[in-house]
Amino acid sequence: MTVLLDVQEISKSFKLKGYWYHKRTFTALSPLSFTIEANKTLAIVGETGSGKSTLAKILVGAETPTQGEIYLHGQLLQKKRFKQRCQHVRMIFQDSGTTLNPSLTIQELLDEPLILNTDLDEKERQQLIHKTLQKVGLLGEHMNFYPHMFSGGQKQRISLARAIILEPQVIILDEALAALDPSLRSQMINLLLDLQQQMGLAYILISHNLGIVRHFSDDIMVMSHGKVVESGKTLEIMRKPKHKVTQRLIMSQNFKLK
Numbered sequence: 516m517t518v519l520l521d522v523q524e525i526s527k528s529f530k531l532k533g534y535w536y537h538k539r540t541f542t543a544l545s546p547l548s549f550t551i552e553a554n555k556t557l558a559i560v561g562e563t564g565s566g567k568s569t570l571a572k573i574l575v576g577a578e579t580p581t582q583g584e585i586y587l588h589g590q591l592l593q594k595k596r597f598k599q600r601c602q603h604v605r606m607i608f609q610d611s612g613t614t615l616n617p618s619l620t621i622q623e624l625l626d627e628p629l630i631l632n633t634d635l636d637e638k639e640r641q642q643l644i645h646k647t648l649q650k651v652g653l654l655g656e657h658m659n660f661y662p663h664m665f666s667g668g669q670k671q672r673i674s675l676a677r678a679i680i681l682e683p684q685v686i687i688l689d690e691a692l693a694a695l696d697p698s699l700r701s702q703m704i705n706l707l708l709d710l711q712q713q714m715g716l717a718y719i720l721i722s723h724n725l726g727i728v729r730h731f732s733d734d735i736m737v738m739s740h741g742k743v744v745e746s747g748k749t750l751e752i753m754r755k756p757k758h759k760v761t762q763r764l765i766m767s768q769n770f771k772l773k
């Protein structure tokens with residue numbers, strides 16, 4: 516298997532305001548490295564404030580790392596080339612549905628990334644939107660609907676359509692399944708797994724729910740205070756957690772793995 520995403524020694528320190536006479540910084544991420552292969556899912560878990568979202572924002576290009584480099588297929592992802600990053604790494608949030616602009620139709624919402632990032636003409640864009648809606652289990656006719664006409668689960672599918680329309684290689688799911696009820700969640704997980712197979716996607720799953728993590732991820736990385744404290748195969752780590760943070764997370768959810 517070949518490495519798709521290679522994260523090398525990424526760190527992040529925030530400058531704290533109000534200390535001009537004695538500059539202070541807060542280290543949200545200590546240098547950390549990891550790799551992901553295509554068709555695989557890496558789960559990132561950890562207590563609140565451990566740095567998971569900061570790492571996700573760096574990967575998607577919304578935050579600049581203090582140090583470190585990210586390679587995709589061996590090619591350096593340039594910090595300032597947002598367009599390049601947008602095409603390859605996309606992110607879906609827990610409340611993605613609520614971030615869909617209510618005044619735009621689904622066609623207009625899906626057209627935005629295509630206009631910004633591709634040279635496709637109007638007809639080609641419309642065909643791609645139609646195809647992508649079908650890929651996520653919606654109908655081509657939904658193009659003319661507005662976001663308020665959809666349920667929460669369907670809105671999450673629209674966000675997924677927006678994420679995959681540029682055919683990225685990596686999708687970050689930041690608590691993207693948390694707000695869904697159990698049956699919608701399993702439908703969404705099955706859809707994500709199907710798309711992973713079809714498109715060779717790598718997922719980075721940030722979740723507090725170890726049930727989802729176990730069901731969905733191949734590998735796991737446990738974070739605490741901006742550091743990786745344990746990582747490896749999900750099932751092995753869940754069966755025999757070595758670090759006390761991992762043990763605490765598992766115990767706090769009363770999570771048992773037979």
Ligand SMILES: Nc1ncnc2c1ncn2[C@@H]1O[C@H](COP(=O)(O)OP(=O)(O)OP(=O)(O)O)[C@@H](O)[C@H]1O
Nearest residue numbers: 529530541543561562563564565566567568569570
């Ligand atoms: N812009 C910022 N300026 C200063 N500190 C920040 C900033 N963004 C994040 N932090 C700090 O960095 C640390 C890591 O935050 P982050 O949001 O990455 O944690 P998290 O693991 O995603 O937490 P949660 O599970 O609650 O979402 C926190 O202590 C947070 O307060």
